[in-house]
Structures are given as structure tokens and as C-alpha cells.
Amino acid sequence: QVQLVESGGGLVQPGGSLRLSCTISGFRWGYYALGWFRQAPGKEREGVACLTSAEGNTYYSNSVKGRFTISRDNTINTVYLQMNNLKPEDTAVYYCAAPGSDRPDHYCAGLIVAGMDYWGKGTQVTVSS
Numbered sequence: 001q002v003q004l005v006e007s008g009g010g011l012v013q014p015g016g017s018l019r020l021s022c023t024i025s026g027f028r029w030g031y032y033a034l035g036w037f038r039q040a041p042g043k044e045r046e047g048v049a050c051l052t053s054a055e056g057n058t059y060y061s062n063s064v065k066g067r068f069t070i071s072r073d074n075t076i077n078t079v080y081l082q083m084n085n086l087k088p089e090d091t092a093v094y095y096c097a098a099p100g101s102d103r104p105d106h107y108c109a110g111l112i113v114a115g116m117d118y119w120g121k122g123t124q125v126t127v128s129s
Contacts (some may be wrong), residue, residue: 002118004096008061009123012086016127020081022096022120033108035116036070038092038125042101047111049081050093053101059109064090066128084126093122 008020020036035050049070050059058070068084079096097116099107107115 001056002098004098004118004120006094006096006120006123008123011095011126011128014087014127016086017082017084018086018125020083020094020096020123022079022081024079024096024098027098027101027118032098033103034070034072035097035099035111036068036079036081036110037097037111037113037116038090039095039122040089040092042073043092045095045113047113050108050111051079052105052108053078057105057109058095059111061090061111078118083125086125088127091125091127093124095122 003025006022006023012018033052036048037045039045040046048061048064051070067085072079098118099115100117
């Protein structure tokens with residue numbers, strides 16, 4: 001059974017940083033792309049960043065490019081989202097997600113919510129002074 005568990009959310013002031021972690025179990029590490037998505041109150045869920053399985057290519061939404069970095073640690077089956085220079089508009093519940101292993105990489109590259117088959121329960125990030 002695939003499980004994704006996020007951690008690292010919290011309250012931070014504008015301009016601050018947070019690092020989110022997502023520990024994954026139940027599937028063969030290295031065969032799945034891994035992504036971060038977020039949902040703000042009253043808004044639809046949107047893609048933030050994704051990392052493909054084989055080549056490790058990274059993709060970011062325009063709103064976070066240059067501020068957020070997705071990475072993974074293969075030794076502990078964990079994917080990270082380093083968030084710097086946070087803004088109030090980054091406030092949202094952040095979800096770790098993965099598409100099925102048979103999904104082509106364009107679901108990750110396009111940060112397509114409907115292309116993800118596995119989801120964590122989310123972690124709240126609040127950016128406020």
C-alpha cells in the first residue's frame with residue numbers, strides 16, 4: 001500500500017523559509033515521479049513542483065520558480081520542498097503526490113493534478129507577519 005506522509009509545515013513570516021518533507025513507502029523507489037501541490041482556501045489545487053523518476057528533471061510553476069527547490073534523498077525514500085523568500089500568497093495546504101509508474105512524464109512536467117494517483121494528507125503552510 002502506497003503511503004505518502006508530509007511534514008515540516010508551519011507559520012513563517014514573509015521572506016522566511018521552510019523545508020517540507022515527504023516520506024514515501026509501499027512502492028519501488030525510483031520508478032515514480034514525485035511532486036508537490038498546494039491548495040489555498042477557496043481555490044483549486046495547483047501544481048508547485050515535480051521531479052521525474054528516471055532523469056530527475058525538475059519542473060516548477062511560474063509563481064515559485066527561483067524560490068522553491070524540489071529534491072529527493074534516495075537513501076531514505078524522501079522528497080523535499082525547500083521554500084525560500086516565502087510570500088503571503090504561498091499560504092496553503094501542501095500535498096506530496098505521485099503519478100502511477102505507468103504515467104508518462106508529461107503529467108509531472110505539466111504539474112497536472114489529475115495525473116497524480118497517490119496523495120498525502122497535506123501539511124499547512126501559513127505565511128504571515
